[in-house]
Amino acid sequence: MRTLSLVLLLLACGGATLAGPQWLNPLELDEVGRGIVTELRLPRVLFAALIGAMLGLSGSVYQLTLKNPLADSFTTGAASSSALGAVLAIALGVPGHGVALCAFATGLGGLGLVYRMSQTRGRINPITMILAGVVMNIVASAIISFSKYYFEDSLNAIVYWLMGGIFLVSWDRLVLCAALLAGVYLFLSRRAQALNLLSLDEASAQSLGVNVKQLRSWAFVLSTLMVSVAVSFSGIIGFVGLIVPHVARSLFGSDMKLNLFYSAVMGSGLLVASDALSRTVIPGGAELPVGIITAILGGGFFFYLLQTRREALWHG
Template identity: 85%
Template sequence: MRGLAIIVLMLAGAVAMLAGPQWLDPLSLSPLQRDILLELRLPRVLFAALIGAMLGLSGSVYQLTLKNPLADSFTTGAASSSALGAVLAIALGVPGYWVSVCAFATGMAGLVLVYRMSQHRGRINPVTMILAGVVMNIIASAVISFAKYYFEDSLNAIVYWLMGGIFLVSWDRLALCAGLLALTYLFLSRRAVALNLLALDEASAQSLGVNVQRLRASAFVLSTLLVAVAVSFSGIIGFVGLIVPHVARSLFGSDMNNNLFYSAVMGSGLLVVSDAVSRVVIPGGAELPVGIITAVVGGGFFFYLLHTRRGSLWNG
């Protein structure tokens, strides 16, 4: 089944490389079309695949470690705190590359603040962490609204960035995302059994030798790092981290060894397809922000799952 999922993802990526304002025929490529395919669309499709996998994987870990089916990068404050830095950088006219640096810096600062607020006597309270994340989201949204109101000249750029998109693609960013995703997935997959025990019962996990606090803290930090990097490069792309883990859990069960893999693969596929649709849905070469596509597709599919699998959506 995993091999089939990889094949489907590769086929989706191949089709996405050919899609755009000008559809490419792989059997008769001109030199210009070959350059477009290899230098523009190939890195963009790879970037979309990596960003989607990072968001899907982080959502799976959030929902497990916090034991909340609504936990994702928004409810934990990771996405909003990252967006805050990017919006302020855009409003102040910071050059494009440094927008990502500012987003990453504020995302990690938000992580530290939420993490410290959720600690009590050396232990992390998942409920307090969710509440701290929601408060962080509210504060960041308020500052972002102020920036949109006060810096009118930058309003269009801010709004477009907040909608999310696969832009500013480069091979060094691809390498950074690929390395971070690989290391995080390897770390989490090797601890899949401990994560399964953590999902069932903390006391039992502790009695079986699992350091619950250390495992939860490390998983949360790595997930937030994935979100901060993804948001700093692509803006806010909603619904991937929320919907994909639910779909993976509903279709393939609650075993974290499977859920981690399918959350990453399905998140990757969802964003690759959504990015391809965003390039062709508006005639004339205009591009729709991919965050709109993921919200529409993810929301509709989530309603379908609620209707057909409402009894097994969380427990598998």
């Protein structure tokens, strides 16, 4: 099944590479067409695949470690707080990867604050966590709005970036995202059994030999790092981390070794398909920010979960 999912992902990437304002026939590519594929579309598709995998993987980890099936980078406030650091860095003219570092710092700080506020007598309250995430989104949005008002010279760049999209692609960013995704995935997959035990109460997991505090801290930091890098490079692309882990859990069960893999693969496929749609949905070559598409899909899925699953959300 893993091989089949990877084959389907490769086929989706191949189709997305040929999709665009001008559809390309792989059997009739001239020199210009090959240049479009190799220099523009292929790097973009690969970047979308990596960003989608990072968001899907982080959502899977958030939902498990926070014991909240509605948790992802968007609902926990990690994405908005990361965006806050990135927006301030863009407005202040911070060069290069400094934007990602600022996004990571504010993202980790925002998620840490949400995590602390959601604890009641040492235990995480899922409802409080979502409310704290909403508050974090509001506060971050307010500061971002102030930045847009105060830094008028950067207004267009900030607004366009906040919509979310695969805009600025470079090979160094591709290498960085690939290395980060591979490192985090290997780290988490080797601890999949311990992560499974985190679904129990903390006392039970501790009695079975899991250092709950250390493992949860590492999971938070690494997941937030992926979110921060993704946000700094592509803006806010919401709900990928909410949709994908649920679908993976429904199809393949709750074993984290499987859920980590399929969340990453399905996150890649979802963002690759959404990005291809964003390049083709508007006639005449105009491009729709991919964050709009994922927000529509994710918002509908979010309402579906709230309406139909409710108390059975976690165990199905």
